[in-house]
């Protein structure tokens with residue numbers, strides 16, 4: 001659906017001043033100095049912005065520390081509700097595996113637990129959104145920084161409908177990551193410590209932002225995979241109009257509006 005609309009409209013160009021502002025923020029998040037990263041992004045003032053959509057897609061951001069169970073629960077949400085799963089980490093790892101021009105730099109950032117510049121991640125997400133026929137997406141592991149969030153809003157021109165936050169104690173996250181066994185370069189204690197620091201410093205403000213907006217669902221990520229899904233995740237999706245065709249899966253599940261957090 002997105003693809004059809006996207007291809008029928010001319011690309012829009014953002015101003016070069018917003019481009020340079022985002023570059024400065026990118027550098028702060030990735031720890032890279034000017035000139036060290038993606039030269040094509042820096043010299044190209046043009047940025048294609050997603051065109052308005054026929055009908056806005058339903059977007060869920062899935063947040064939580066490394067090892068909190070985001071990917072695992074996303075698989076279950078996909079099985080039950082048929083959303084399209086876009087894992088930002090998987091999209092970046094695909095760039096590494098395909099040895100694209102950004103692959104080597106992405107690898108070094110991931111190895112060090114750092115955040116890949118927003119322009120890169122958002123463009124990968126944009127490509128997936130625009131080439132999909134789905135209207136319901138789970139964006140897993142993104143946005144990881146306030147700068148990521150702002151870049152998504154600017155380029156995709158969309159806001160999430162819902163934000164899930166899998167809240168998990170650090171000790172448990174460390175245990176899970178060290179036992180993940182997926183051969184990931186960042187699943188070691190040294191990188192994990194850095195990732196937790198970055199999570200607390202850069203991702204928590206994003207979580208707070210959505211809490212203040214009344215979009216955040218905090219889920220206790222301790223328990224079995226099935227219990228977390230049945231007791232916490234399923235009722236959230238069952239409560240949305242968009243998923244009513246799927247409600248027969250568990251008709252007993254209900255949700256109280258008090259589950260949606262808001263600071264107000």
Ligand SMILES: Nc1ncnc2c1ncn2[C@@H]1O[C@H](COP(=O)(O)OP(=O)(O)O)[C@@H](O)[C@H]1O
Nearest residue numbers: 066067068069070071072176179180223224225
């Ligand atoms: N509720 C759970 N209890 C125990 N282990 C879990 C649970 N959820 C996921 N795991 C395991 O923990 C590891 C990290 O889970 P994953 O879904 O990859 O987390 P994330 O995407 O948040 O990093 C995986 O090996 C997964 O099988």
Ligand SMILES: O=c1ccn([C@@H]2O[C@H](COP(=O)(O)OP(=O)(O)O)[C@@H](O)[C@H]2O)c(=O)[nH]1
Nearest residue numbers: 066067088089110113114115116121141142
């Ligand atoms: O939007 C994103 C998502 C991931 N990453 C990088 O990819 C790594 C792995 O992310 P993923 O979401 O796969 O890890 P998880 O939290 O699932 O363990 C992160 O530590 C970052 O280095 C990033 O820079 N931006």
Ligand SMILES: [Mg+2]
Nearest residue numbers: 070071089141
């Ligand atoms: Mg994951």
